Amino acid sequence: xxxxxxxxxxxxxxxxxxxxxxxxxxxxxxxxxxxxxxxxxxxxxxxxxxxxxxxxxxxxxxxxxxxxxxxxxxxxxxxxxxxxxxxxxxxxxxxxxxxxxxxxxxxxxxxxxxxxxxxxxxxxxxxxxxxxxxxxxxxxxxxxxxxxxxxxxxxxxxxxxxxxxxxxxxxxxxxxxxxxxxxxxxxxxxxxxxxxxxxxxxxxxxxxxxxxxxxxxxxxxxxxxxxxxxxxxxxxxxxxxxxxxxxxxxxxxxxxxxxxxxxxxxxxxxxxxxxxxxxxxxxxxxxxxx
Numbered sequence: 001x002x003x004x005x006x007x008x009x010x011x012x013x014x015x016x017x018x019x020x021x022x023x024x025x026x027x028x029x030x031x032x033x034x035x036x037x038x039x040x041x042x043x044x045x046x047x048x049x050x051x052x053x054x055x056x057x058x059x060x061x062x063x064x065x066x067x068x069x070x071x072x073x074x075x076x077x078x079x080x081x082x083x084x085x086x087x088x089x090x091x092x093x094x095x096x097x098x099x100x101x102x103x104x105x106x107x108x109x110x111x112x113x114x115x116x117x118x119x120x121x122x123x124x125x126x127x128x129x130x131x132x133x134x135x136x137x138x139x140x141x142x143x144x145x146x147x148x149x150x151x152x153x154x155x156x157x158x159x160x161x162x163x164x165x166x167x168x169x170x171x172x173x174x175x176x177x178x179x180x181x182x183x184x185x186x187x188x189x190x191x192x193x194x195x196x197x198x199x200x201x202x203x204x205x206x207x208x209x210x211x212x213x214x215x216x217x218x219x220x221x222x223x224x225x226x227x228x229x230x231x232x233x234x235x236x237x238x239x240x241x242x243x244x245x246x247x248x249x250x251x252x253x254x255x256x257x258x259x260x261x262x263x264x265x266x267x268x269x270x271x272x273x274x275x276x277x278x279x280x281x282x283x284x285x286x287x288x289x290x
Contacts, residue, residue, distance in 0.1 A: 054080070055079060055080055056077045056078060056079055056080060057077070057078055057080055057113050057114065057115050057116050057117070058075040058076070058077060058078075058116045058117075059075055059076045059077075059078050059084055059113060059116075059117055059118075059119065060074065060075040060076075060116075060117070060118040060119070061074045061075070061076070061088060061090075061100070061118075061119060061121070062118055062119065062120045062121065063090040063092070063121045064092075064120050064121040064122070064123060065092055065095075065121075065123070066090035066091055066092035066095070066097065066121050066123065067090055067091055067092070068088050068090050069088050069089065069090070069091075072088045078113045080113065080114050080115075081112060081113075081114065082112065082113065083109060083110045083111060083112055083113075084107065084108075084109060084110075084111050084112075084113050085109055086109055087100055087107070087108075087109055090121050092121075092123055094125070094126050095123040095124060095125060095126055096123065096124045096125075096126055096127070096250070096251070097121060097122070097123060098122045098123065098124055098247075099121075099122050100119040100120065100121060100122070101119060101120050101122050102117050102118070102119045102120070107119045124136070124137050124138075125137070127139075127251040127252075127255065129157075129206060129255065129257045129258075131205065132154075132204075132205025132206045132207045132208065133202060133205060133206075134192075134202055134206065134248075134251060134252070136247075136248075136251050138200050138244060138247050138248070138251075139192075139200045139201075139202050139248070139251075140199060140200065140201050140202070141201075141202050142177055142180075142188075142201045142202060142203055154205075154207040154208060154209060155207060155209045155220060156207075157206065157207065157257050157258055157259075158259060158260060159220060159221065159260075160206070160221060160222070160223060160258060160260065160261060161221050161260035161261055161266060162218070162221045162222045162223070162261065162266055162267075162268055163222065163223050163225055163249060163252060163253075163261060163266060163267040163268070164212070164213070164218055164222035164223070164224050164225070164268055164269070164270055164272075164273065165225055165226075165227075165245075165267060165268070165269050165270065165279045165283075165286050166190060166212070166224060166225070166226040166227070166269075166270050166278050166279050167226060167227045167228075167229060167230055167231045167278055167279040167280050168183070168190075168193065168226045168227065168228050168229060168230075169230050169278070170183070170228060170229060170230065171229075171230070172228065172229070173195060173196030173197075173228050173229040173237075173238070173241075174195045174196050174197050174199075174228065175195070175228055177201075180193065180201075180203065188203035188204050188210075189210050189211065189212045189224065190203055190204070190210070190212065190224045190225065190226040191203065191204045191205075191206055191208065191210070191223050191224050191225065192223070192224070192225045192226070192248060193225075193226050193228055194225065194226070194227050194228065194237070194241050194244050194245055194248065195228045195241065196228060196229060196237065196238045196240065196241050197238075197240060197241075198238070198240030198241055198243060198244045199244070200244050200247070200248055206223060206258075210224055212224045212270075213270060213273050213274060213276075214274055215273040215274050217273070218270075218273040218274070223252060223258075223261070225245070225248065225249075226279075227241055227245070227279060228241075230280065231279060231280035231281055232280045232281065233280070233281050233282060233285070235280070236281055236285070242289045243289075245286065245289055245290070246289050246290050249264075249267060249290045250290065253266070253290075264287050264290050265287070267283075267286065267287055267290060268283060269282075269283045269286070271283075
């Protein structure tokens, strides 16, 4: 096993990784290259007379129990001082791929390489749903918010075919559970809340029919996900929150117990159901985060 397993002994399911709390790292955003492996001060200091450092390095992909896509060059030659480039996405039945790592450093397409390295695939156990609770390493259950079901009863999972996105219209992007309960006197109106620090809280069972919108149709059919805070097309959730939204949506879309939520287009905004500026940013914007 790995050297970091002890950090996850309190989690709901085993974490298949060797990188500590790596899931809080931001994903690649297309920004300037990261010199995770800086060039040595004297690039030829370890060479004997007459030798020169190779202009290329080898990057080896360890799929860690998964399978690399057909045609993947493994290992891959990369010019020293340049970005590693597009990374393959391996598959592993029953697991969700969550990135490439070298030790405690996450590797992105823009990571600059200076020497031979092996990078290792990180995996989470695929999400399961138990009694309406999404069992996933990133999702924290908040039983304090699971009061009575605001008089709406439950609905069959087969009737759920939309993810409806909201913003909480709160001042804080990282509210406490006490603040969240105060918003609705203990009756949370969202199934999931994504805080600005990237944490995902499940506030209600997936089967709960909530009065989140004025549209009975929307409430009957939706899993309601809210970003904590107040947003607009110019003021977006944090990168950590957007990445967590992607993780949460990918855990829901196509889940065997949710057969009618399968496409990115099944994610809609509150304002797509009725005249409302919620969630502040456009449907096209949050679909691009998935």
